[in-house]
Amino acid sequence: MLTRKSKSKLNKRATRTRQWESVSTVGHVSSTRKLEKLMEEVAGFYETGEEAVRREEVVGRLNQLVKTWVKKVTEEKGYNAEMVEQVNAVIFTIGSCRLGVNDPGSDLDLLCVGPTHVTRYEDFFGEFHRMLAELPEVQELNPVPMARVPVMRFKFNGVPIDLLYANLELTTIPEDLDLSVPSLFQTWDLDEENEENLRSLNSCRVTDKILHMVPNIQNFRTALRCIRYWAKQRGVYSNVLGFLGGINWAILVARICQFNPNALPSWLVSRFFEVYSQWQWPKPVMLCPTDESSLELLSYWRDVMPIITPVYPCTNSSYNVSWSTLCRMQEEFQRGNQICEAMERYKTGWSPLFKPFLFFEAYENYLQIDITARNDDDLIKWKGWIESRLRLLILNIERDSEDILQCVPHPRNFTDKSKRLHSYYFMGLRRKLGVCAWKGEQFDIRYTIEEFKNRVEMYYTSRKQPGMEINVYRIEVNNIPLFVFPNGVRPKRSKNLMNQKRKGDDNLHTLN
Incomplete structure (x- = not known):
């Protein structure tokens, strides 16, 4: 049994706890308001009403196009007039737009779901690609059928689009299709084609599930x-x-x-x-x-x-x-x-x-990947292919250095206004933190780079056009090209940052 003194102590402790929770809640409300205000002050953080209307118009126009496309494919494959009349395809928003967190300038991720007889490679990357190529509203059309999740990339009236495709074992797709119904695909044999279908469908289903959970x-x-x-x-x-x-x-x-x-x-x-x-x-x-x-x-x-x-x-x-x-x-x-x-x-x-990360001040050594082609269309396709393979270069450098070297990519590509039809990627090189540098130790990654270039070109042989080239160079921080910096001006290097880099970059100047 609790004494009066014990009860008093418990009551005081409970009072302090409630007071702390009250203060904590008030503090979190205030902190949340400050955070939201900061986000509102960031230029272009939230989509404007005009941009939302423009996005909806693009989705509506593409929805009309895919309906026309599946009817054309159905007719060309010899189906009767009734089937051609009834056949349908539907566009779903996916990604940040479906999550409700899209920002201006971000890609509009979409999924097209079509009937069983309209295939991905022959029809989507064939007939639909040709249809898009003929439209004046479409720019920078770049099909990527060999990606883990095959995608058609393009701009529609200036809006960047990533369009996926999946077909279901249905003769037509209802407008109110619910992709959360497991019976739509749980009976599928998971062969390569159905796995690709599921990955595409899951881009929509995962988003809906997250919001539900x-x-x-x-x-x-x-x-x-x-x-x-x-x-x-x-x-x-x-x-x-x-x-x-x-x-x-x-x-x-x-x-x-x-x-x-x-x-x-x-x-x-x-x-x-x-x-x-x-x-x-x-x-x-x-x-x-x-x-x-x-x-x-x-x-x-x-x-x-x-x-x-x-x-x-x-x-x-x-x-x-x-x-x-x-x-x-x-x-x-x-x-x-x-x-x-x-x-x-x-x-x-x-x-x-x-605060932005100063990538071009963070390392002593870098790789510069120079991608060139003879025309804009070739550059878009060639750059897209190489970008999808750059991860292999990172893995190969880790492998060949026995996980001592780390290769950290910059997440975007760059252009040099003085050189048309060139695109550049950069990767920072450093020794794994905590690994001591032996005196005179060197890493020769020239063979690793050549192996990567050969593999990139070998798997693209059937589509490679004259003028498509890739070159990879090692450069030191003082030789970073000026076009990567705002206004083309190299900033002064921070002494603190330089000291931090030396901890992980000792002897990397000997890199070949």
């Missing part, structure tokens, strides 16, 4: 917008180059929302960095318990940063991540956590979290 959609969206902006500012937003893309970041944020169902966005952002700065990769991130028999090829455990999709068949959405890019992201998680802790302690603002 978060406890508060608005708080999730606000937190995700902040993390997406942070990732772009810090140079770690690019699925194709080995970082994370939109759906990866969405799953990571959604998991934090599940951990903290009543938390406001500012708390979610802080917890995001706290949790992932301590996460023991390759322990997978999952939004729900998963039957391992449904995991695609049961291979996620071989990946370095598994982020598992929550719908059948469960796959690792971050299969492109390498040890180099994982280490880079871990550094950013640590930095973000330190800033958030300091913000809690000293009541500082959010601005330091979003």
Whole structure:
């Protein structure tokens, strides 16, 4: 039995707890308002009403085009007039647009779902490609049929489009098709074609599942917008180059929302960095318990940063991540956590979290990848192919240096106004942190580079046109070309940054 004195102590403790929770809640409301205000002040962070209308018009126009296309294909394949009249295809928004976090200038990700007799390679990358090529509204048309998720990339009235295709075992596609119904595809044999279909369909299904599994959609969206902006500012937003893309970041944020169902966005952002700065990769991130028999090829455990999709068949959405890019992201998680802790302690603002990463000052050695072609169309196709292969160069450098060298890509490409039909990518080179440099130790990666170039050209032989070339050079930080810097002006190098680099770059000047 509690004494009167014990009861008094418990009551005082409970009162202090309620007061702390009240202060904490007020603090989080204030911090969230500051965070939202900062995001509103970022130029181009939110889509305007005019841009939203323009996007909807593009989706509507493409929806009309795919309906015309499937009718044409159906007629050419000899189906009767009634079938031609009834056949249909439907466009779904996917990615950031479907999540409700799209920003101006971002790609518009779309999925076209067609009937069983309209195929991906013959019809979508054949007839539909030809139809798009004839339209004046379409620019920079670039089909990528060999990608893990085949995609048609182009601009429609200036709006960048990534269009996927999947066909279902239906003679026509209803306008109100619900892709969450498992019976649509659970009876499929998972051959190569059906696996590609499922990956395309899952781009829509995963998004819907995420929104269904978060406890508060608005708080999730606000937190995700902040993390997406942070990732772009810090140079770690690019699925194709080995970082994370939109759906990866969405799953990571959604998991934090599940951990903290009543938390406001500012708390979610802080917890995001706290949790992932301590996460023991390759322990997978999952939004729900998963039957391992449904995991695609049961291979996620071989990946370095598994982020598992929550719908059948469960796959690792971050299969492109390498040890180099994982280490880079871990550094950013640590930095973000330190800033958030300091913000809690000293009541500082959010601005330091979003300070841009100075990629071209961060390393002593770089690789410069120079891509050239004879005309704009060839450059778009050739650049797209090489970009999809750059991850192999990173993996090969890690392999041939026995994981001592790290190769960190810049997430975007560059152009030099003085040289037409050239496109450039850059990668920072450094020694793995914590690995001591032996005196005179050298790394000769010339063979690694030549092997990469040969493989890129070999697999593109049937489509390679005269003038399509790729060259890879090692350059030092002082020789970075001026066109990568704002206004073409090289900034002065920070002494602190130079000292930090030397810890991981000792003796890398001897790199061949």
